[in-house]
Amino acid sequence: MANHVVKFYVEEGLESSIYGLGTELEFYSALCKIDSPLKNHIPEVFASGILYLENGSYKIVPWDGKEVPDAIRRCNLVPAKYIEDGFPFGVWARKLFEYRKSGSSSSVSNRPVEFPKIWPYIITKRCKGKIFAQIRDALSWEQTLNLASFLGEQLRNLHSLPYPRFFPSAFLDTKQKIDMSFTNGMEDVSYEAAIPFEWQIFIRTLRQKKKDAASRLVKWGDPSLKTLIEKVDEYLPDDFVKLLCIFEDENSMKRVGKPCSWLHSDIMDDNIYMEPCGIRSCSNGNLDAALMENVPMDACDDGGEGKSWRPSYLLDFTDLSIGDPINDLIPIHLDVFRGDSRLLKQFFQSYKLPLVRGTAKHKSWGNGDKFGRLSYHAM
Secondary structure, three states, X not given: OOOEEEEEOOOOHHHHHHHHHHHHHHHHHHHHHOOOHHHHHOOOEEEEEEEEEEOOEEEEEEOOOOOOOHHHHOOOOOOOOOOOOOOOOOHHHHHHHHHHHHHOOHHHHOOOOOOOOEEEEEEEEOOOOEEHHHHHHHOOHHHHHHHHHHHHHHHHHHHHOOOOOXXXXXXXXXXXXXXXXXXXXXXXXXXXHHOOHHHHHHHHHHHHHHOOHHHHHHHHOOHHHHHHHOXXXXXXXXXXXXXXXXXXXXXXXXXXXXXXXXXXXXXXXXXXXXEEOOHHHHHHOOOOHHHHHOOOHHHHOOOOOOXXXXXXXXXXXXXXXXXXXXXXXXXXXXXXXXXXXXXHHHHHHHHOOOOOOOXXXXXXXXXXXXXXXXXXXXX
8 A cells, every 4th residue: 555545534524525525536537538637637546435334344335426335325315316327426416515504504413324434535646755835945936936837737727627517407306496596685686597506506605604704703713803803794795696797798698707617625735746856857847757767755855955846746636616716726826825926927827717707808797896806706
């Protein structure tokens, strides 16, 4: 197992863990389906499955994210409706689970579980090198610029990856469809036809979370921020639809200006892997295979001083989601780039994707309004 890494999903309980692995497996399937270049920068997956304890013995069931293992069925965790040949715990099922959880924790936490000792797992290739957090201070400016370009390119690959279509009939029963309707509480019901269902889930989840936003911030923030926390309800929009940058096209049809994409959700300095390389190969991005084959495992144990490094892998896709691409840019700019605008500019030169569509040709409903500004969305 020296060249393998075993990751167990345990955070937030069994149900969240199952959705975490199911979504990750669906994502890897999507990468392979179109042969995305991003898959070359994600550790190879060797196996995945369920480890559980039954009658005093540990048992392993391989799982590719599709057919539901009996151990999971017996826990009463299978969504009420799902596509038989799809991913029952894939990203859309996960988004609906998060929506339900944001509105009522009791329906999730009180669910009876017959087999509580169950651990989803995945086995991937072990990377050679160091995480960026360990060597960031040892990198030259050129190597840091190369990292920014790498992240821009890989985020472009990620955000361009087709995400699964959402079929309400495949996931929701009649009552749930009514609950997810946008006709209640809308200032303008004509919005409804313009908003794809994937954005409706996003908006409804935000509405649920807004109800206790202040109390959650109190738990996360420092007591000195009390004055700001008291104003959080004033800062948030009265209708989260305003965040979608809805505009009218040339046919006077309302369209959502915000792109929707796969999200990693946690690209920070501890989820970027760096590998040692020759000086020329680091600068031009070509893999010096001969050099890498002769790099011993302990060659990277001096903290990176005096070596040349290049980014090789993005790690930890546990928090995969679908939503606004700007959510992936925020941790990169603040944590990886530490707010350096030069690195952000270098990133965008490789990223090349719009963060808002339609506003260049059409009048956005957000113009002149803080809710339509990307800076507000980032906050």
